[in-house]
Amino acid sequence: MTEQEIIQSILNGNTENFRLIAEAYQSKIFRVCMGFVHQKEEAEDLTQDILVSIYQNLNSYKGNSKFSTWMYRIAVNASLRHLERKKRRGFFERIEQLLTGEKSSHEINIHSHTETPESILTSKERSEMVHRAIDSLSENQRIAFTLSKFDDLPQQQIASIMNSTEGAVEALLQRAKANLQKKLITLHKKN
Numbered sequence: 001m002t003e004q005e006i007i008q009s010i011l012n013g014n015t016e017n018f019r020l021i022a023e024a025y026q027s028k029i030f031r032v033c034m035g036f037v038h039q040k041e042e043a044e045d046l047t048q049d050i051l052v053s054i055y056q057n058l059n060s061y062k063g064n065s066k067f068s069t070w071m072y073r074i075a076v077n078a079s080l081r082h083l084e085r086k087k088r089r090g091f092f093e094r095i096e097q098l099l100t101g102e103k104s105s106h107e108i109n110i111h112s113h114t115e116t117p118e119s120i121l122t123s124k125e126r127s128e129m130v131h132r133a134i135d136s137l138s139e140n141q142r143i144a145f146t147l148s149k150f151d152d153l154p155q156q157q158i159a160s161i162m163n164s165t166e167g168a169v170e171a172l173l174q175r176a177k178a179n180l181q182k183k184l185i186t187l188h189k190k191n
Contacts, residue, residue, distance in 0.1 A: 003067050011059055018058075022051050025068070028151055029075045035146030036079035037086075038131045050078045065160055072153070072161045076143055133183040141176035144169050 001009070001020075009017045029050050033043035054074055061070050137145060143162060147153045153161075159169045 004063065007058060007061065007067065010055075018055050021054070025054075025071055026051065028068075029071070031150045032072065032075045032146060033079055035134075035150035036083060036142075038127075038134075046079065046082055049082075050075050053078060066157075069157060069160045072147065072151075072157075076147070076161065080139070080143075129184065133180050136183055137176050137179055141172050141179065144172040145176040145180075148173055 003021075003024075006017050006020050010021070026047060030043055030047045033046040033050070034040070037043050037046060054071055057074070061067065134142060134145065140162070144158055147158045147161060148155070155166045155169045155173070158164075159166045162169065164172075
């Protein structure tokens with residue numbers, strides 16, 4: 001069965017065929033989410049939310065673009081909305097922590113006994129440095145970079161997802177790489 005036939009069968013009531021769509025795209029959606037949220041559990045939850053959204057909105061897919069392009073647009077938009085909600089929640093949580101003096105759940109972390117505290121700290125600092133650099137990119141640079149590096153999509157498909165041209169995507173990727181290099185050098189010097 002082709003992808004279009006699977007979609008049509010789902011729309012005709014054979015909803016159990018959605019598992020074929022989920023199996024085909026779950027890991028791709030997860031990689032997009034990881035590119036935005038950087039935390040496995042959070043990316044897994046967001047992936048499930050996106051799959052539900054794809055299922056609920058499947059009737060709005062008109063076939064004007066590849067299904068994967070449509071799906072990636074949903075994943076990117078959902079990831080961006082998630083980050084915006086998280087930013088608002090984080091602001092209020094920090095205010096509450098300041099008022100109550102409580103530590104956040106992110107500050108309380110249990111690590112493997114096989115790793116030394118120094119290696120855990122070094123690894124965590126590097127990871128946070130890279131994530132801060134990625135997070136500081138402009139929205140379009142971040143989208144292009146995430147789709148390119150985390151999902152290994154070709155520039156043509158990224159251009160279609162972003163409603164842009166391949167040349168514009170190439171320029172975004174070049175600027176993103178240059179900005180990341182500058183930011184990582186700056187962040188590394190501070191530490």
